[in-house]
Amino acid sequence: MPGAIYAEGLVKTFGDVRALDGVDIDVPEGTVLGLLGPNGAGKTTAVRVLTTLIQPDSGRAEVAGIDVLRHPNRVRASIGLSGQFAAVDEYLTGRENLQMVGQLYQLSARDAKKRAGELLERFNLAEAADRTAKTYSGGMRRRLDLAAALVVRPPVMFMDEPTTGLDPRNRQALWDVIQDLVAGGTTLLLTTQYLEEADHLAHSIAVVDLGRIIARGTSDELKDATGGDVVEVVVQDRDRLPAARAVLARLGQGEVTVDDHTRRLTVPVEGGARVLAEVIRELDSEGIEINDIGLRRPTLDDVFISLTGHSAEDAPLARETAAEQTADTPGADAGAAGPASADARADGRADKEAGK
Numbered sequence: 001m002p003g004a005i006y007a008e009g010l011v012k013t014f015g016d017v018r019a020l021d022g023v024d025i026d027v028p029e030g031t032v033l034g035l036l037g038p039n040g041a042g043k044t045t046a047v048r049v050l051t052t053l054i055q056p057d058s059g060r061a062e063v064a065g066i067d068v069l070r071h072p073n074r075v076r077a078s079i080g081l082s083g084q085f086a087a088v089d090e091y092l093t094g095r096e097n098l099q100m101v102g103q104l105y106q107l108s109a110r111d112a113k114k115r116a117g118e119l120l121e122r123f124n125l126a127e128a129a130d131r132t133a134k135t136y137s138g139g140m141r142r143r144l145d146l147a148a149a150l151v152v153r154p155p156v157m158f159m160d161e162p163t164t165g166l167d168p169r170n171r172q173a174l175w176d177v178i179q180d181l182v183a184g185g186t187t188l189l190l191t192t193q194y195l196e197e198a199d200h201l202a203h204s205i206a207v208v209d210l211g212r213i214i215a216r217g218t219s220d221e222l223k224d225a226t227g228g229d230v231v232e233v234v235v236q237d238r239d240r241l242p243a244a245r246a247v248l249a250r251l252g253q254g255e256v257t258v259d260d261h262t263r264r265l266t267v268p269v270e271g272g273a274r275v276l277a278e279v280i281r282e283l284d285s286e287g288i289e290i291n292d293i294g295l296r297r298p299t300l301d302d303v304f305i306s307l308t309g310h311s312a313e314d315a316p317l318a319r320e321t322a323a324e325q326t327a328d329t330p331g332a333d334a335g336a337a338g339p340a341s342a343d344a345r346a347d348g349r350a351d352k353e354a355g356k
């Protein structure tokens, strides 16, 4: 039986850009899927399709057992969405924004007020609750938008990069809210560029790059698939980075990454401590001075690099350039249903302005 969020073969193109290039997703009820990928990977596009904001060119999807293309209105009634860019009403106060959402979702005035109060407290907005949202900082808007998505507790939630731009305290607050929500049975699809966030919150992770899912599994499974451990070395002299790289390439098992700035090199290895000792000997015999060296388990970042050859934080350049040229093509979202299409377009513009 398909899960609470299910998609098969989703394709969505914008001009020359294949934002989704055959995406399959299956999220069992009551679990969290982390869709992990760099800017431009296709995460927001996937969320927009699944939340009925845009239509795919091909493929099909079901949310809460309802066909997304055939019954978008029914899908909308069963989901909550927090977008990458805040969709709050500037001219209402924080409290009014949340109460309005509650009433849209048919809560009684009294319940809407109570829920708004709880959420304002929870997201550290209580003090600013009665100011208009237009006076809020970016981080405050973001929190208000998240709170708005949580006014009702929908069976299925989508959160698109929910903690981008949040400070650590508010990030933790949101993680707590998300964990509560999931404990209550909500199914969640969360997109993120932050590996530790996927690690922390997601039951399973799908790594997405250039519109395709290139790996999936639990965080541990992905790390195991990367193989063994990682040797990490910091060398004393920047000039010796190439020589050190050559040593690691010889003794390691995959892509050597080099950070010029921190003079840090990493490489996946098999053979643990024995290889570590060998690396130390070799570096020493080449006269390369070491500031720090160690063996550690791979992080999701290592997983990402070994899968894609680039870090999750580096957007693939060619794709970005292509996207610049096609962004905002009139009618790009022509398939969108209902009033949501304006949001989808506004979102696209915001994407561009933010240089994403």
Ligand SMILES: Nc1ncnc2c1ncn2[C@@H]1O[C@H](COP(=O)(O)OP(=O)(O)O)[C@@H](O)[C@H]1O
Residues within 6 Å of the ligand: 014, 015, 017, 018, 019, 037, 038, 039, 040, 041, 042, 043, 044, 045, 046, 319, 320, 323, 324, 326, 327, 328, 329, 332, 333, 348, 351, 356
């Ligand atoms: N409305 C749009 N018009 C043109 N190109 C778009 C539009 N929306 C997304 N894209 C392009 O599709 C690709 C995937 O974008 P997106 O889904 O926003 O990625 P992510 O959310 O992972 O950063 C990017 O190259 C982006 O520029």
Ligand SMILES: [Mg+2]
Residues within 6 Å of the ligand: 043, 044, 045, 084, 160, 161
């Ligand atoms: Mg996005």
